[in-house]
Amino acid sequence: MSEEMITVNMTVNGEAVSKTIPVRTHLVDFIRTELGFTGSHLGCEHGVCGACSVRVDGDVVRGCLLLAAQADGCEVLTIEGITDTGEISDLQEKFVERNALQCGYCTPGMLMTAAELLAQKTEMSRDDIREYMSGNYCRCTGYHAIVDAIESINNERLGG
Amino acid sequence: MKAPKFSYVRADSVEHALELLDKHGDDARILAGGQSLMPTLNMRLSQPEILIDINRLNELKGISLDGDTVVIGALTRHVEVLNSDIVSAHLPLVTEAMPYVAHVAIRNRGTIGGSIALSDPAAEMPACALALGATLVVQNSGGKREIPAEQFFHGLYETARAENELLVEIRFPSQKKDNVSVFMELSRRHGDYAIAGICAYGKVTGETIDDMRLVYFASEDRPVIGEHAIAALNGHAWSEETKDAVSAALENDLDPMANLNGSAAMKLHLQKVLTGRAMDTAVSRAGGTL
Ligand SMILES: Cc1cc2nc3c(=O)[nH]c(=O)nc-3n(C[C@H](O)[C@H](O)[C@H](O)COP(=O)(O)OP(=O)(O)OC[C@H]3O[C@@H](n4cnc5c(N)ncnc54)[C@H](O)[C@@H]3O)c2cc1C
Ligand code: FES
Ligand code: FES
Numbered sequence: 001m002s003e004e005m006i007t008v009n010m011t012v013n014g015e016a017v018s019k020t021i022p023v024r025t026h027l028v029d030f031i032r033t034e035l036g037f038t039g040s041h042l043g044c045e046h047g048v049c050g051a052c053s054v055r056v057d058g059d060v061v062r063g064c065l066l067l068a069a070q071a072d073g074c075e076v077l078t079i080e081g082i083t084d085t086g087e088i089s090d091l092q093e094k095f096v097e098r099n100a101l102q103c104g105y106c107t108p109g110m111l112m113t114a115a116e117l118l119a120q121k122t123e124m125s126r127d128d129i130r131e132y133m134s135g136n137y138c139r140c141t142g143y144h145a146i147v148d149a150i151e152s153i154n155n156e157r158l159g160g
Numbered sequence: 161m162k163a164p165k166f167s168y169v170r171a172d173s174v175e176h177a178l179e180l181l182d183k184h185g186d187d188a189r190i191l192a193g194g195q196s197l198m199p200t201l202n203m204r205l206s207q208p209e210i211l212i213d214i215n216r217l218n219e220l221k222g223i224s225l226d227g228d229t230v231v232i233g234a235l236t237r238h239v240e241v242l243n244s245d246i247v248s249a250h251l252p253l254v255t256e257a258m259p260y261v262a263h264v265a266i267r268n269r270g271t272i273g274g275s276i277a278l279s280d281p282a283a284e285m286p287a288c289a290l291a292l293g294a295t296l297v298v299q300n301s302g303g304k305r306e307i308p309a310e311q312f313f314h315g316l317y318e319t320a321r322a323e324n325e326l327l328v329e330i331r332f333p334s335q336k337k338d339n340v341s342v343f344m345e346l347s348r349r350h351g352d353y354a355i356a357g358i359c360a361y362g363k364v365t366g367e368t369i370d371d372m373r374l375v376y377f378a379s380e381d382r383p384v385i386g387e388h389a390i391a392a393l394n395g396h397a398w399s400e401e402t403k404d405a406v407s408a409a410l411e412n413d414l415d416p417m418a419n420l421n422g423s424a425a426m427k428l429h430l431q432k433v434l435t436g437r438a439m440d441t442a443v444s445r446a447g448g449t450l
Contacts, residue, residue, distance in 0.1 A: 001165045001166075001209070002165075003165055004165070004166070004167050004168065006168065022165075023166065023167070023168035024162070024163040024164070024165060024166060024168075024201075026163070026198070026202075029162075045161060045162070045199075045202045045203075046198075046199035046202050046203055047195060047198070047199050047266060050263070050265065053265055059239075059265075059268040059269075060264065060265045060268060061265050061268050061269050062195070062265050062266060062269070064198070064202065065194050065195055065198040065199065065202075065266075065269065066194060066198070066269065067168065067191075067194070067198075067213075069168055069170075069213075070191075070194070070213060070215060113264065113265065116264065117264075130350075131259075131350050131351075132264060134263055134349060134350040134351045135262065135263020135264060135265055135266065135351055136263075
């Protein structure tokens with residue numbers, strides 16, 4: 001079978017891009033290899049680890065389970081994009097302060113997911129945070145420090 | 161790993177998708193949320209020739225009330241079902257079950273139709289459909305047909321849907337106001353597929369179980385109605401004695417599959433434990449003392 005190609009147009013981190021790629025390319029391969037944004041990581045490529053989390057039209061999704069072709073016409077934000085907007089700069093600082101990362105492989109995905117949780121602007125228990133973050137694996141930290149960081153930023157943002 | 165080569169077509173109408181299904185048969189796969197299909201492609205567990213992407217078919221999305229029936233379009237995402245006021249008011253069992261379906265990022269893409277069409281034995285939505293007596297509406301180029309949930313789930317990833325049919329909507333009868341429902345499951349990590357799970361739906365008067373339906377999932381090759389357990393339960397007050405009788409009867413309903421998550425004996429045990437907990441909860445939700 002020959003390689004079928006498709007031209008996709010989308011906005012990635014605020015910039016319009018247009019590329020012709022094999023139809024089977026998933027979104028994170030597209031972003032990493034065609035656009036050079038290497039912040040989104042690939043751990044498992046079958047939806048289990050969450051390292052590939054990106055935001056598509058406002059929702060966090062698994063970038064390894066979405067074809068780039070499906071994101072045609074969409075607004076895509078990666079860790080680079082939400083770092084630039086400053087949306088989670090407080091959380092990023094807190095991750096450093098609390099040692100919520102060691103090797104850092106899971107961190108972009110953790111931050112993308114936590115950003116969606118914090119955007120809810122509601123009171124939440126540590127159990128709520130753990131449940132929300134349950135789809136993101138970390139093989140280093142043991143999660144405690146990650147929950148600490150998210151909890152303190154949520155409290156700070158709610159003015160506590 | 162990376163997906164094998166395939167062709168990709170974005171369907172621009174239901175008719176277009178059905179035409180493609182007719183043409184390609186088993187060589188085609190419908191691409192809905194992709195949350196189960198893409199992993200199998202990336203792991204090269206399946207190698208379809210063509211993916212038919214139905215994500216732009218807005219006519220397959222949405223939740224509405226049609227008299228006493230809640231109609232959910234097949235392409236409605238898990239997150240929309242979870243957050244729907246219609247669903248929480250009329251199908252509290254589904255609202256209770258939905259947080260157990262995978263994780264946030266997966267619920268943002270995965271669809272209720274994909275879940276039911278795939279019919280993973282450990283999936284929550286097929287069990288809810290069976291417990292509530294839903295009707296699955298499938299369509300091919302010749303027209304639509306309705307399949308009761310009782311006749312839809314045939315076995316491991318096998319359903320009554322034919323190759324050239326698209327699941328277009330799920331019709332759930334609204335839960336009766338004087339009934340209660342309980343959803344429970346056990347899994348290793350929140351959001352993972354269940355090891356054992358139960359849906360209970362029916363009527364409790366005082367402490368007497370009047371008319372309860374018990375559906376078990378995850379331990380079997382498909383969701384199953386616990387006929388013997390139900391017979392031992394209905395018409396009885398919920399007591400230690402009833403619990404023992406129901407547990408014993410359940411052995412005639414279930415024949416658990418052993419897998420990495422546990423042995424058949426362990427799963428049977430867990431289903432018994434869940435039955436006890438679910439009925440305790442049902443009685444207390446119905447306002448009985450316990
Ligand atoms: C890490 C992980 C954990 C998960 N945990 C759970 C869990 O705990 N519980 C659970 O229920 N699910 C779980 N899922 C699966 C998830 O819920 C999927 O969204 C769902 O099973 C399939 O829906 P989809 O829309 O993504 O379908 P797709 O992946 O697009 O399709 C699945 C199959 O159904 C067919 N199909 C899809 N829609 C239709 C239709 N309308 N008509 C005919 N055929 C159709 C496809 O051709 C394909 O064969 C998990 C997934 C991942 C990656
Ligand atoms: S790489 Fe996408 S979930 Fe692991
Ligand atoms: S910091 Fe290493 S995987 Fe999370």
